[in-house]
Amino acid sequence: MFRINNFQLSRRFILLAGALSLALPQLAIAQAWPTKPIKLVIPFAAGGTTDILGRLLAQQLTKDLGQNVIVENKGGAGGNIAAEFVAQAPADGYTIMLASGSMLTVNPNLYKKLPVNYAKDFVYITNVASGPMLLSVSTKLPVKNFGEFIAYAKTKDLNFGSAGIGSQVHMAAENLNYSANIPATHVPYKGESAAINDLVSGQIDFMVGNLTAATGFAKNGQIKPLAVTSAKRVKQLPDIPTVAEAGIPGFESTGWFGLVAPANTPKVITDKIYEATVKAVGSEAMKKSLDLNGLTAVVNTQKDFDAQIKSESASWERVIKGRNITAQ
Incomplete structure (x- = not known):
């Protein structure tokens, strides 16, 4: 018969207690989030659609989260410069990014060398809007x-x-x-x-x-x-x-913009970001602003957002290879 002696039980209890002692403070910090300003990184220069949407969203999130959401533009390299910055930021919910759809679906198929792994270095939160x-x-x-x-x-x-x-x-x-x-x-x-x-x-x-x-x-x-x-x-x-x-029957192309956070950001935090985004986009002020700018709210779930990215990535891979598009 398999037996566990008292020493083994005690040792396992100590290890479990130690793990819990490390995890509980982190959980408490996550549950209290946010307690300071949040940085919303825009991967393109000011004045573009990502920037316009980001500033609209930041305004509304500031009201809903009770902390300032500060926009920071980091343009260049098709969004990869900003992506690297965010991927290296602490996974604490205080640095997030409004990515363009192309960053998440095109860049991994287009660039031979990337400073980030888009599939592994980020948590996909939600597609915010399209147009x-x-x-x-x-x-x-x-x-x-x-x-x-x-x-x-x-x-x-x-x-x-x-x-x-x-x-x-x-x-x-x-x-x-x-x-x-x-x-x-x-x-x-x-x-x-x-x-x-x-x-x-x-x-x-x-x-x-x-x-x-x-x-x-x-x-x-x-x-x-x-x-x-x-x-x-x-x-x-x-x-x-x-x-x-x-003159080109069936042609259609839309752009979209989604929120991402560094990998390993606690789910309790990304859930709060998602819920605040749903509330923000559903506000009358945001609805009017989106409509005025020709954008449509999306706010899909993380599961649906993941599926969308995988599907579009596969489509763009075929397009890029078929048309021999390369990044210099």
Whole structure:
């Protein structure tokens, strides 16, 4: 018969008590979270859609969590610079990131060397919001509509801007170029706002930018909007057709933005972040702001968010390999 003597029992009890003595203070700290300001890292320069959404969210989370949520922009390398910073931060809930969908689904398939492992170095909390994109061209281009643009682009070596290699803006344009069979040279920037500024000045020819960042410039006549990438027209620009309507049936491309935290952040904390985000996005102030910026609230569960990322990652892997897109 198998027996455990008193010494073995005592030793196991001591080890268990020791483990509990270490775990309980950490649990208490997690349950008391937050007790100080929270840093929300934005992986692109100020003025882009990720930044705009991040600042809206930070405002509302500050009210709901009772601590200041401070936005910090760390642009560059398609979001990888910010990702490395957040991955190395303490897993205590005081440093989180609003990542673009491309960072979590495109970058792992595009970059041969990454400073982080997106699948292992982060806890995926929730997809916050999504929105369509807008194909716009420089006012210097002699085209008036989508059809004229495609015909013109096939005869010229045009260039297009993005928020960086592998960014949602970059990949949406690559999708369009592939679907329309047009050649074009990619010009990456550290953020969407910088690319739009050069589109306004005519330094680049066209861009497929997030609706949030591009609409104001389009309405002011600083850039020429030709088509939206959503399945239906958007109320912000009701006279602008969809890409599908304008000549590429079935074409659709949307951008989305999700919250992540360093790996090993206690679940009790990520649950609190999720619950606060659901409340924030559901507030009347946030609803109005999202609608005004052409964004739609998502806030899916962590399980659904994980599934979404895995599914889209597989799709982008096929696209990147099929089109031979590389990161320099």
